[in-house]
Amino acid sequence: MATKTTGKKATAKKPAATKAKTVAAKTVKPKNTSVSAVKKTAAKKVPAKKVAVKKTTAKNEAVKKAPVKKASVKKARVKKAPVKNVKVKKTAAKSASKPSKTTKKISGYGAGDVNVVMSVDQVAKEAANIASKGPSKSDLDKLAKNDAFFQIEDLRAGYGKMEILHNFSMRVGQGQSLCLIGPNGAGKSTVLHSIFGFTNIFSGKITINGCDVTSLKPSEKLSTAGIAYILQDKSVFPQMTVEENLLMGGFLKGRPAEAKAAAELVFDKYSRLADRRNKPAGVLSGGERRLLEISRALVMNPEVLLVDEPSIGLEPRFIDMVFEILYDLQKTDGKTIIMVEQNAKKGLDFADIGYVLVSGETALADNGRKLLQNPDVGRLFLGG
Numbered sequence: 001m002a003t004k005t006t007g008k009k010a011t012a013k014k015p016a017a018t019k020a021k022t023v024a025a026k027t028v029k030p031k032n033t034s035v036s037a038v039k040k041t042a043a044k045k046v047p048a049k050k051v052a053v054k055k056t057t058a059k060n061e062a063v064k065k066a067p068v069k070k071a072s073v074k075k076a077r078v079k080k081a082p083v084k085n086v087k088v089k090k091t092a093a094k095s096a097s098k099p100s101k102t103t104k105k106i107s108g109y110g111a112g113d114v115n116v117v118m119s120v121d122q123v124a125k126e127a128a129n130i131a132s133k134g135p136s137k138s139d140l141d142k143l144a145k146n147d148a149f150f151q152i153e154d155l156r157a158g159y160g161k162m163e164i165l166h167n168f169s170m171r172v173g174q175g176q177s178l179c180l181i182g183p184n185g186a187g188k189s190t191v192l193h194s195i196f197g198f199t200n201i202f203s204g205k206i207t208i209n210g211c212d213v214t215s216l217k218p219s220e221k222l223s224t225a226g227i228a229y230i231l232q233d234k235s236v237f238p239q240m241t242v243e244e245n246l247l248m249g250g251f252l253k254g255r256p257a258e259a260k261a262a263a264e265l266v267f268d269k270y271s272r273l274a275d276r277r278n279k280p281a282g283v284l285s286g287g288e289r290r291l292l293e294i295s296r297a298l299v300m301n302p303e304v305l306l307v308d309e310p311s312i313g314l315e316p317r318f319i320d321m322v323f324e325i326l327y328d329l330q331k332t333d334g335k336t337i338i339m340v341e342q343n344a345k346k347g348l349d350f351a352d353i354g355y356v357l358v359s360g361e362t363a364l365a366d367n368g369r370k371l372l373q374n375p376d377v378g379r380l381f382l383g384g
């Protein structure tokens with residue numbers, strides 16, 4: 001169902017196009033799956049002044065940035081109608097008095113020049129449609145330059161008896177980086193969990209340099225297979241100093257002397273950590289803590305590094321620093337990196353290879369930057 005807004009009144013002071021955008025942003029509900037409708041009458045009440053639509057991603061962001069002050073207005077406008085597709089048309093775009101029916105231009109997942117706001121359900125549905133024509137194994141081989149160092153073959157894995165990944169395959173060359181993007185719940189973290197040994201693997205195979213590492217326990221993954229997993233957030237020990245936290249990586253692998261030397265290199269590079277090396281890690285800001293977690297990978301010295309959403313919750317300067325460390329790990333130290341990144345633009349711009357995961361299957365795979373240019377990716381994940 002699509003409900004139009006005409007917004008005649010507001011056009012006296014502000015262009016109706018902008019006003020309609022506000023309405024679109026506000027109708028995205030925090031609990032994404034249901035759908036909103038916009039009432040004609042309520043739309044008229046929106047003061048033109050309050051127009052503010054930011055380029056954000058998806059349901060959450062759009063909702064967060066929508067002005068919350070006018071709760072009463074919002075209530076009046078947002079219905080709980082159980083409709084499938086949210087389609088709030090950008091009405092009266094050019095002329096308020098003549099609402100246009102021809103401006104239906106789809107854009108989505110929150111940001112950009114949004115004319116139609118898609119529900120998360122809709123994004124998943126469209127992405128699943130694209131997934132039905134997923135890449136072949138030879139496409140995946142090519143992206144890894146036909147020389148895969150890390151390989152997943154037809155993996156079926158999940159939690160308990162529930163299968164989340166269905167015949168999932170991946171190839172990454174040595175020293176390459178791969179970024180997984182996709183809707184929430186697609187199974188991106190489950191791919192990393194499976195590689196590290198946190199899931200039930202029903203069938204399929206994971207190999208590094210030809211060695212089967214499928215059934216190694218998490219505790220053996222780093223020492224035996226050289227796989228390190230940077231968890232989201234919770235891996236810093238607050239009572240230990242920054243330096244001790246860094247060294248943990250080395251002790252895990254049982255080489256304290258090498259760890260010490262690697263830690264010195266980290267401190268040489270990142271003064272922000274060096275200045276705080278003897279302070280308890282608990283005093284670090286969120287961004288500094290993330291730097292510590294990621295730079296610990298330099299000390300662990302793994303072959304393959306798994307990173308789940310390195311930029312989540314960080315302000316831009318820290319996001320840049322985090323990607324700088326990852327760049328160093330890949331380009332200077334030759335590490336193979338497999339990451340999940342909600343910030344599709346950052347992740348795909350960084351990675352040699354990008355996979356779009358939908359419902360436990362790969363929908364699209366390409367060179368990271370090419371994927372960034374792909375209109376389907378733009379439309380569904382970048383809001384363009």
Ligand SMILES: Nc1ncnc2c1ncn2[C@@H]1O[C@H](COP(=O)(O)OP(=O)(O)O)[C@@H](O)[C@H]1O
Binds near residue numbers: 164
């Ligand atoms: N520990 C777990 N136990 C059971 N189900 C889980 C667990 N972790 C994730 N899931 C389920 O697996 C699916 C994929 O989750 P996840 O891999 O975290 O998605 P993504 O990282 O793409 O957002 C979701 O349906 C989620 O609810």
Ligand SMILES: [Mg+2]
Binds near residue numbers: 188189190340
């Ligand atoms: Mg995840």
